Amino acid sequence: MEHCEHPSTVLTVLTCSNGTQQYKRHCRRCHQAVGGAVKKAEALRENPYPPPFDVEARERHWRELQERWQVQHRIQSEDAELEQRQWRERYEQHLGSPEWRRAVALVHKRAGGLCEGCLQRPATQTHHLTYLHMGQELMWELVAICDECHRRISEKSHA
Structure with a gap:
């Protein structure tokens, strides 16, 4: 989550579950124990x-970190979803464009109307090998490709 360099420590006494006491240095920032036990003398x-x-301070610190991480994760997820929706809108718009229809015609002409996957059935679709230059x-x-080959490609990419 977050890395702390423990810039400042304080000597504290920790009462263990069996009632014994340990002297330890704790980070003032993240409230974690730093190093081993210090001799009593x-x-x-x-x-x-x-x-x-202060056990509560340590727990509070970790809760705050977790809440911050959850907020960051939610924001990143929302950003990714928005980016995906915007990309999909651009893609759908592109598929309706004259440039796309021209590209489809050229690709099907190059293939002689045959599926480039099986070389047996008539080509019915145009498939992107990459979306890197989508729109250009x-x-x-x-x-x-034909419907059958497109189905096979789609199954592999969703496996």
């Missing part, structure tokens, strides 16, 4: 009254 020399470790296709990026 060393900890008390540094601070005779260390504050208790190079003719070799388009193939004339």
Whole structure:
């Protein structure tokens, strides 16, 4: 989610589930323990009254991070959906254009009216090998195919 360099730490006392106490350094930013336990004598020399470790602050920090990630994820998903809808609108518009009809005619002429997939059935569709140049296709990026071959291609791409 988020990487913290732990720029500032504080010595705290953590009461474990069995009632024992551990002295640990905790990051002031993300509230995670930094390093191993500090010896009691060393900890008390540094601070005779260390504050208790704030478990709630750590949990609150992680909840906030998770909420932020969820918002970012939702925004990215919405952006991707919008981009997909806009692309689909441009594509549908292109398929109704005189340029597309011209490209279809040229590709089917090149194929001699035969499906370039099976070379047996009449070509009924024009298939993009790539959408990289959609709207300004190079003719070799388009193939004339029959319904059966188009179905086979579609099944593979959705598998």
